[in-house]
Amino acid sequence: MKLLGERGVQRLLAGIAFSAISALLLIALFIIKEGLPFIIGYGPAKFLLASDWNPQLGRFGIWPMIVASVWVTLGAMLVGAPLGVACAAYLTEFVPRRVMGVVKPTIELLAGIPSVVYGFIGVMVLAPLIRSSLGGPGLSVLAGAAILGVMILPTIISISIDSIQAVPNSYREGSLALGATRWQTTYMVTIPAAKSGIIASIILGMGRAIGETMAVIMVAGNAVKIPGSPLDSVRTLTANIALEMGYATGRHREALFATGVVLLVIIMILNSLAGMAIRKRAAKR
Amino acid sequence: MRFRKTFAGAALCALIALLGCGQKRQSVTLAGSTAFQPFAEKLAGQFMQANPEINVTVQGGGSAVGIQSTLSQAADIGMADLVELPEEARNLVAIEVARDGIAIVVNPNNPVAGLTSQQVRDIFSGTVSNWKQVGGDDRPITVVSREAGSGTRSSFEQILGNISLTKEALIQDSNGTIRETVANDANAVGYLSHGLINDKIKPVKVDGADCTTPEIMAGRYKLVRPVYLLTLEPPAGAIKQVLDYMLSSEAQATIDGCGLIPVKH
Numbered sequence: 001m002k003l004l005g006e007r008g009v010q011r012l013l014a015g016i017a018f019s020a021i022s023a024l025l026l027i028a029l030f031i032i033k034e035g036l037p038f039i040i041g042y043g044p045a046k047f048l049l050a051s052d053w054n055p056q057l058g059r060f061g062i063w064p065m066i067v068a069s070v071w072v073t074l075g076a077m078l079v080g081a082p083l084g085v086a087c088a089a090y091l092t093e094f095v096p097r098r099v100m101g102v103v104k105p106t107i108e109l110l111a112g113i114p115s116v117v118y119g120f121i122g123v124m125v126l127a128p129l130i131r132s133s134l135g136g137p138g139l140s141v142l143a144g145a146a147i148l149g150v151m152i153l154p155t156i157i158s159i160s161i162d163s164i165q166a167v168p169n170s171y172r173e174g175s176l177a178l179g180a181t182r183w184q185t186t187y188m189v190t191i192p193a194a195k196s197g198i199i200a201s202i203i204l205g206m207g208r209a210i211g212e213t214m215a216v217i218m219v220a221g222n223a224v225k226i227p228g229s230p231l232d233s234v235r236t237l238t239a240n241i242a243l244e245m246g247y248a249t250g251r252h253r254e255a256l257f258a259t260g261v262v263l264l265v266i267i268m269i270l271n272s273l274a275g276m277a278i279r280k281r282a283a284k285r
Numbered sequence: 286m287r288f289r290k291t292f293a294g295a296a297l298c299a300l301i302a303l304l305g306c307g308q309k310r311q312s313v314t315l316a317g318s319t320a321f322q323p324f325a326e327k328l329a330g331q332f333m334q335a336n337p338e339i340n341v342t343v344q345g346g347g348s349a350v351g352i353q354s355t356l357s358q359a360a361d362i363g364m365a366d367l368v369e370l371p372e373e374a375r376n377l378v379a380i381e382v383a384r385d386g387i388a389i390v391v392n393p394n395n396p397v398a399g400l401t402s403q404q405v406r407d408i409f410s411g412t413v414s415n416w417k418q419v420g421g422d423d424r425p426i427t428v429v430s431r432e433a434g435s436g437t438r439s440s441f442e443q444i445l446g447n448i449s450l451t452k453e454a455l456i457q458d459s460n461g462t463i464r465e466t467v468a469n470d471a472n473a474v475g476y477l478s479h480g481l482i483n484d485k486i487k488p489v490k491v492d493g494a495d496c497t498t499p500e501i502m503a504g505r506y507k508l509v510r511p512v513y514l515l516t517l518e519p520p521a522g523a524i525k526q527v528l529d530y531m532l533s534s535e536a537q538a539t540i541d542g543c544g545l546i547p548v549k550h
Contacts, residue, residue: 055433128469137427137470139455222432222456233455243458247349247434 031264035257047258053224055244060255062262064226068141068234069210069266071227072220075145076152076209081202083149084156085191088198091157092164093186104161111154119218122147127219136231139221144234147215152205159204163197164190196277203274207267213238237263311523316344317351317364318436320385320460320478321512324543325364331539332530339523348436352377355515361524363515366436368443370513377515382531384546386479387441387508388488388496390464392471397421399490402445402507408474411451416472428454429466429475440510441476476508480544501546512545 004012039047042060050061087107091100122143131138167190175185191198213236221233222243235243241256241263248256315325322345329341346354348365352374355363365374366385389405391397397420400408407413409428417423430450431438437460442448457463460477467473468485479496482488488496494505501509520528530536537547 056439123465123469131470137455137473139466217458218462222458223452223454224456225452233453235456243432243456244434246347247432249349249353252434 028264031257031260034254035259035261038251038254038258039261042255042258047255048262051226053240055248055252055255058251060251060258062237062240062259064224065235065237065240065259066262067226068220069236069238071141071230071234072144072148072216072236073206073209075141075230076148077202077206079146079149080152080156080205080209084153084201084205085160085198087153088157088160088164089186089191092161093182093190100161104158107157108154110150115151115212115215116218118147118151119215122215122219130231134231136229137221137233139219139233140231141220141227141234142230144216144220144236145230147219148209148212151212151215152208155205155208156201159201160194160198163194163201166197167193196280200274200277203270203277207270207274210236210270211238211263211267213242217242237266310338310340312340312342313362313523313527314342314344314360315362315364315514315527316346316354316360317515318348318366318512319345320366320437321364321383321545324383324540324545327543328531328536328539329527331536332527335530336526339526341527347434349434352515355517358517361516362527364512365515366440366510366512368440368510374515377517378519379513379515380528380532381511381548382514383512383537383540383548384501384509385512386496386498386501386506386546387437387444387476387510388479388482389474389476389491389508390467390482390486390488391474392467393485393487394471395421395487397489399493402492405491406445406448409445409448409450409454411453414451414453424472427470427473429463429470429473430454430456431463431476432456432458436510437476437478441508444508444510498541498546509546 047060047062049063051063052059052061053064091103126143126146127138130140130143171189171193172185175189180188216236217239220236220239222235222239223233224235227234237259241259245256322343325343329343333339333341348367351363351365352371354360355377356373370379389400395416397416400419404413404419408426409430413419414426415423416426428451455466457466460481463475463477464481464486467475491506491508494500496506500506514528514531516524541547
């Protein structure tokens with residue numbers, strides 16, 4: 001340690017910290033550098049809104065993939081958001097702290113399960129179930145949404161718990177003193193007060209759902225078409241990149257990088273929305 | 286300080302030893318087709334036992350990668366299993382080392398036992414969408430195909446001709462996941478390398494011929510693609526030794542034993 005000294009260590013740490021940020025920056029720049037010229041050359045409108053993806057014939061329209069990503073993500077929200085918020089409200093408001101100390105880490109363990117395991121369960125259990133009970137090929141929007149809905153639960157629950165816990169106790173006491181029941185207090189006072197944090201948790205969950213790749217490739221079926229029902233098979237933006245990356249050369253490769261640019265933009269928008277929601281909460285206090 | 290000097294000295298010695306080692310042993314790299322990769326690895330192992338002075342490395346990546354890395358000299362030998370080599374590979378030296386049948390497979394519960402190549406074409410193009418139309422039960426057909434760029438897919442489409450894959454088709458990214466999907470879905474039809482057929486799926490006859498090694502060798506089963514080994518220049522030295530071994534009767538017997546079709550017998 002003497003070798004470096006106080007200032008030396010400080011510089012070293014700063015260097016490490018900045019290398020992490022610069023890695024992010026380099027990745028973003030690289031994707032944009034590889035993908036953006038293609039979008040401009042091919043025509044942004046044609047690339048984003050045409051529904052014909054056929055790399056061999058030089059047709060690169062990613063509209064079906066955009067629609068698919070939106071459908072699957074919204075479906076995951078329908079599954080994950082109510083479950084996650086309800087779970088967070090229950091754990092903070094209705095259960096002794098001691099129980100929460102056991103349940104919360106357990107839920108956070110869900111985040112540690114590799115996505116390929118989720119996908120495997122989806123293929124082996126969920127898809128056959130959907131096929132036999134609802135029809136269709138089973139590998140579908142519904143299967144993808146259900147699996148992703150569970151995968152984003154830890155994100156939604158832990159951030160929602162933090163923001164509900166941050167609501168000052170005087171709010172709850174005031175409401176209870178006015179004669180409201182515990183449930184009335186929760187849904188009329190506590191949850192509205194924690195609203196911005198809960199919204200941020202849902203947006204971050206959306207970011208995770210839209211970026212998830214492995215589980216979606218396994219359960220969504222990957223057909224390039226605009227889904228007509230939740231039982232149809234779809235291919236998301238992430239799946240498109242991962243499936244064809246291994247073979248792609250030339251313009252096909254550029255088109256996959258361009259798909260990455262679109263994904264990057266969507267996720268950046270979602271993250272800044274979440275950031276805005278969190279800042280709004282901070283400003284209120 | 287003394288410790289550091291010793292360490293630096295040791296590192297230098299290790300580096301020199303490594304370099305020396307690299308010069309003594311010749312090395313040959315194969316890259317490409319994931320379908321042929323397991324066979325190439327097995328053959329490379331056998332080759333290195335007989336020729337310890339040559340080190341053979343096998344990498345995957347797909348047929349397109351095999352062609353690209355041969356052109357860029359990232360690999361000494363490219364592996365490609367395509368019916369028709371693309372334009373950029375025309376100037377490479379191509380040696381056919383094996384052949385691989387593409388089996389049309391359905392779920393074992395499906396009563397359909399044979400299809401004509403026209404029916405296969407119609408099913409994969411989406412003009413036939415119910416098993417009833419090809420002599421099966423009244424159920425919708427779930428078409429399962431490979432991703433764009435797959436050597437198996439492009440060979441399949443080239444041999445049958447005039448297939449523009451239906452938009453309803455599920456896409457799976459390997460032979461193994463095709464097999465799983467067809468094994469789990471009673472309405473599914475897919476295609477895969479014939480060495481990978483097992484009892485969870487059922488191959489169907491195409492134009493009356495079974496997808497078996499004798500039928501393929503007799504030329505009655507049409508869905509066959511060659512496996513090529515590609516080199517940038519006419520093979521010489523260690524590369525030639527490896528290629529000669531791949532065509533030797535010992536290597537060809539291994540290929541036969543593993544479910545591929547040998548070119549020499």
